[in-house]
Amino acid sequence: MHWSIIIYCGLITFLTRFSMIFLMNKDVFNEKIKKILSFVPAAIFPAIIFPPIFLDNTGSLNMENNPKIFAAIFAIIVGYFSKNIIATIFAGLISYWFLIFIHFQ
Amino acid sequence: MTTRLNILTRGIIDVSPLMIPVVPFGIIYGVIGMDLGIGPYMTLGLSVIIFGGASQIVLLQLFSGGASSLVILSSVGAVNSRHLLYGAVLSEYLSSLKLTWKIILSYVMVDQAFAVSNIYFKKNKSSENKHYHLLGAGFTCWTIWQISTILGIVLGSIVPEELGLSFTISLTFLALLISDFRKFKNIIVMLTSGLVATIGFNAIPFKAYIIVAALSALIVAALITVTDLKKK
Numbered sequence: 155m156h157w158s159i160i161i162y163c164g165l166i167t168f169l170t171r172f173s174m175i176f177l178m179n180k181d182v183f184n185e186k187i188k189k190i191l192s193f194v195p196a197a198i199f200p201a202i203i204f205p206p207i208f209l210d211n212t213g214s215l216n217m218e219n220n221p222k223i224f225a226a227i228f229a230i231i232v233g234y235f236s237k238n239i240i241a242t243i244f245a246g247l248i249s250y251w252f253l254i255f256i257h258f259q
Numbered sequence: 260m261t262t263r264l265n266i267l268t269r270g271i272i273d274v275s276p277l278m279i280p281v282v283p284f285g286i287i288y289g290v291i292g293m294d295l296g297i298g299p300y301m302t303l304g305l306s307v308i309i310f311g312g313a314s315q316i317v318l319l320q321l322f323s324g325g326a327s328s329l330v331i332l333s334s335v336g337a338v339n340s341r342h343l344l345y346g347a348v349l350s351e352y353l354s355s356l357k358l359t360w361k362i363i364l365s366y367v368m369v370d371q372a373f374a375v376s377n378i379y380f381k382k383n384k385s386s387e388n389k390h391y392h393l394l395g396a397g398f399t400c401w402t403i404w405q406i407s408t409i410l411g412i413v414l415g416s417i418v419p420e421e422l423g424l425s426f427t428i429s430l431t432f433l434a435l436l437i438s439d440f441r442k443f444k445n446i447i448v449m450l451t452s453g454l455v456a457t458i459g460f461n462a463i464p465f466k467a468y469i470i471v472a473a474l475s476a477l478i479v480a481a482l483i484t485v486t487d488l489k490k491k
Contacts, residue, residue, distance in 0.1 A: 157304070246430040
């Protein structure tokens, strides 16, 4: 990786933060746009979450005896009830370790 | 002078509880950076130059998958596009500041700092020095993020590969969505994004699956929003 790509990424990130503060006085975004922008995390994060869970190293679908699917479901359940970010991550990680080191051995 | 210091301290105190999940997130990021072999300087460099946890992990993931610079750049931009909203919301309170202030505050306007300073600004609209709150909150986030990145870099050179820590990428982002699990509309948007990304992972060229999935899901979100507004 080149430092140049990191600097460009830093620049674009800065611009997403700076542009609106610099350009707007207020309420340039209407309610509809604000509502849609509030969906951005829900629209992007699953695209990062899903492929490494459901696809194997060759990129083909792996639904059978896939410990990541079980661990992710367990993490979702813990997240749903606890509403705690750290508890969710560790629930997923510990159940994953349990499955790969103990159950599937 | 004391009021400035008071407001700055207020910002630090307000944002502190939100730093608890940031520490392990930063450590995970540092470990992944080392795991993918970009080395300690670049791993820390990303934290300083980009200073956006989610986008840094996306960058690493796409880079290790062999994505092109253009795809990496647009994906990072897409992940961080939520800041447009933050800026638009806060601009109302920051419009009278000098350019230097706007630049400094933009650099540290991350999710957690936005969340607490937005609340503070709403309550203290008339305060002349209210921007010190965002400065305090933002630089607290910055400091904690850099320290936990370094911790991750140190740990990353020790942690064995068998632990499958790359799975924590999925888990971390999943955890960031827990507040969306109870909203049916958000679940539809999430499933759209996840399914398009999984199906498109091989089918969509140039590793552009994140962008394509995100745009598809945002179109669904827009449709939901429009039909919702019509009902009212």
